[in-house]
Amino acid sequence: MATGIDFGTTNSVVAQWTGDDVEVLSLDSDHLDSDWLYPSFENLFPTIVGESSLRLGTLFGWEAKLRSNRVIEACKRMLKDDGGIQLRDRRISATAVAAGVFQAMRDRAENNLLTSIDSAVITVPANARGGARYRTRAAARAAGIQVKALLNEPTAAAISYMHDMEEDGRIMVFDWGGGTIDVTVLEHVDGVFEELASRGITQLGGIEVDKRLRNLIFRKVGRSMSLSVGEERELDLAVERTKIRLSVEEAVLTKIPGSSKLIEVTRDELENEIADLVEQALQPARMCLNDLGMDPDAIDGVLMIGGTSQMPCVRHAVERFMNDETVPADICHPMTAVARGAAIAAAIFDNELDSSLVVSSMYALGTGITDPKTNKKTFSTIIKQHSPLPISEEKKYAPIDDNRTSLSVSVWEADPEKPLEDKENFQLTTLQLKYPRPLPAKDATFTLRYTYTQDGLLHVRATLDKTNMVVLDQEITNFTHGNTLTLAEIQRQMTALEGVPRTASAPQPSQSAVGQSGSIFHSSPEASPTKTFIVDGSNIAWGGGDIRRGDLPSFARLLDAVDALKAEFPGATADVIVDAALAHQITHLESEALKDAMRSGLVTQVPAGTNGKADRMVATLASRKKAVVVTNDSFKELQAEFPWLLDGDRVLGATNPGGVWLFLPRTPIRSKRPDVNGR
Numbered sequence: 001m002a003t004g005i006d007f008g009t010t011n012s013v014v015a016q017w018t019g020d021d022v023e024v025l026s027l028d029s030d031h032l033d034s035d036w037l038y039p040s041f042e043n044l045f046p047t048i049v050g051e052s053s054l055r056l057g058t059l060f061g062w063e064a065k066l067r068s069n070r071v072i073e074a075c076k077r078m079l080k081d082d083g084g085i086q087l088r089d090r091r092i093s094a095t096a097v098a099a100g101v102f103q104a105m106r107d108r109a110e111n112n113l114l115t116s117i118d119s120a121v122i123t124v125p126a127n128a129r130g131g132a133r134y135r136t137r138a139a140a141r142a143a144g145i146q147v148k149a150l151l152n153e154p155t156a157a158a159i160s161y162m163h164d165m166e167e168d169g170r171i172m173v174f175d176w177g178g179g180t181i182d183v184t185v186l187e188h189v190d191g192v193f194e195e196l197a198s199r200g201i202t203q204l205g206g207i208e209v210d211k212r213l214r215n216l217i218f219r220k221v222g223r224s225m226s227l228s229v230g231e232e233r234e235l236d237l238a239v240e241r242t243k244i245r246l247s248v249e250e251a252v253l254t255k256i257p258g259s260s261k262l263i264e265v266t267r268d269e270l271e272n273e274i275a276d277l278v279e280q281a282l283q284p285a286r287m288c289l290n291d292l293g294m295d296p297d298a299i300d301g302v303l304m305i306g307g308t309s310q311m312p313c314v315r316h317a318v319e320r321f322m323n324d325e326t327v328p329a330d331i332c333h334p335m336t337a338v339a340r341g342a343a344i345a346a347a348i349f350d351n352e353l354d355s356s357l358v359v360s361s362m363y364a365l366g367t368g369i370t371d372p373k374t375n376k377k378t379f380s381t382i383i384k385q386h387s388p389l390p391i392s393e394e395k396k397y398a399p400i401d402d403n404r405t406s407l408s409v410s411v412w413e414a415d416p417e418k419p420l421e422d423k424e425n426f427q428l429t430t431l432q433l434k435y436p437r438p439l440p441a442k443d444a445t446f447t448l449r450y451t452y453t454q455d456g457l458l459h460v461r462a463t464l465d466k467t468n469m470v471v472l473d474q475e476i477t478n479f480t481h482g483n484t485l486t487l488a489e490i491q492r493q494m495t496a497l498e499g500v501p502r503t504a505s506a507p508q509p510s511q512s513a514v515g516q517s518g519s520i521f522h523s524s525p526e527a528s529p530t531k532t533f534i535v536d537g538s539n540i541a542w543g544g545g546d547i548r549r550g551d552l553p554s555f556a557r558l559l560d561a562v563d564a565l566k567a568e569f570p571g572a573t574a575d576v577i578v579d580a581a582l583a584h585q586i587t588h589l590e591s592e593a594l595k596d597a598m599r600s601g602l603v604t605q606v607p608a609g610t611n612g613k614a615d616r617m618v619a620t621l622a623s624r625k626k627a628v629v630v631t632n633d634s635f636k637e638l639q640a641e642f643p644w645l646l647d648g649d650r651v652l653g654a655t656n657p658g659g660v661w662l663f664l665p666r667t668p669i670r671s672k673r674p675d676v677n678g679r
């Protein structure tokens, strides 16, 4: 079914085209408490991942918001340069967290509503850069959702409105959500939406309003409060609820956690408290009009989008500034318009709806070139700004000197009017063009072709003009800013997310904690959540390979094994030991990942010069920590020194038959040599 997903920083919303109208799904209303049942809240799926000491497994949506002790919020923000999120003893990528949210929505749709989400149009902020777009797509893909197109949020809101109103015109979308405010001016002519200007403030949202209200309540209590972690979370929720109620009520009583105190706050008081924030929120609107040299009356309609736009004082401020009424919420709903627009777009792309729609690129795409006269780097446009997608364009280039064997091609999203180093210009990545042999510059000219799809993929291809030989042919899957993972890697991390261990103090039957981990591996009965493993990293990275045969170790293989181990033994900790040589034997890309893993403490390197292999350190550490060794080595040489190696339950053999990791207790092979006591 044609589906649209508004993947929000705070809340996500899913809508589907039913054949003649859009239905916004109530994915998770079962978990919505009655005191959070505000209009359209049953349509929201909080973009939150959490865990609770009282519940098994990872929590998503309303359960995560209302019943967690620990939460990961705003993973969407981190998609721009995914540096990872610390989740207990491991780091997990924001992309995998986002994928977990997509998966949870997909599961809810299937289980609660008997509908499926196999493909979708997914919305992204108008100003989202290549990396964030790519990772949003990857997260949805990892959750089994085929991405039909990435659509900018303001365009989606405008589509929803235009679908109902069927008008051409110039629209301002004022989107004030949980974390940011974004204002976009677009023009709609016959199904073509062009974003004319877009401005925003990233740290100004409902969270800031909550902080002010919290301060106000604190002042009213009149003394400092000391709250437990649980009470803090309770107060956060109470404050947010008070704020939401004040959008429709004149005064609200807030209960202070841990006491019987009720504090009254009036709407007037809250409005006074945030007057400067509301004034700041008008700034992006002012800048958009300024960019376009337009007066407010050049705008035909103002759409109020996002939760914070529901505050009456915000609507009034925008109406005063624009000197006009805004579109009422019953025509364009602040919480659901973006998802509705995405679903309508999906229906148009599926030919279920007879209408036309063009998705366009937000920035120009091109490459950085050196001007031979000034020797300065400038931007050379290949795909123009606001081009309809998909699009494929090319341009010819020449190296400035003779006899090069390779050339770096930098790929930029930029504004051709601005100097390359402008902070709004953004380098996506650098690719290497390889010549077959050193060529004189005149024979080394090439055509660079960029192909950009509706779902946010950019393909770069270079062909030598003289011979038509393809010298670069690559889809951009790696970005200058942050990590980008393969689909398999994201999916593996998702398994880990499903198996988030419970807090140690949790009243939990260990057996069911293991069974509920969501891991694809069956846990052995002796698995205990407190197991400690020492992983013989180099041995597993080599995987039985032999340097004399030209084999090389793989760090990815090792990470894979560690993830599988943790998935099989939820709650276990793993220390990974590698020898110093490994860093030099793996590829350059992998050595970056190894450095990351060392920084995060997952992997420890045996200092160079310490006895070649890492066996001794593994055994020593396992001895001290009374841990289980995970390896494929026999450890025969060390049995005399560490007799517990022969106990039968202290060594797990790691093998990977048919792509599945198995960890099986190793029957110790006794060393034939007499041990130190001569027995």
Ligand code: ADP
Pocket (backbone or CB within 6 Å): 007, 008, 009, 010, 011, 012, 176, 177, 178, 179, 180, 205, 206, 207, 240, 243, 244, 245, 247, 305, 306, 307, 308, 309, 310, 311, 334, 335
């Ligand atoms: P995002 O686009 O960031 O995912 P939303 O548009 O869903 O966010 O807005 C969420 C924010 O809006 C939260 O801070 C929430 O408290 C606030 N919010 C939701 N409804 C209301 C309301 N009726 N009045 C005031 N604030 C609201």
Ligand code: MG
Pocket (backbone or CB within 6 Å): 008, 009, 177, 306, 338
């Ligand atoms: Mg939003």
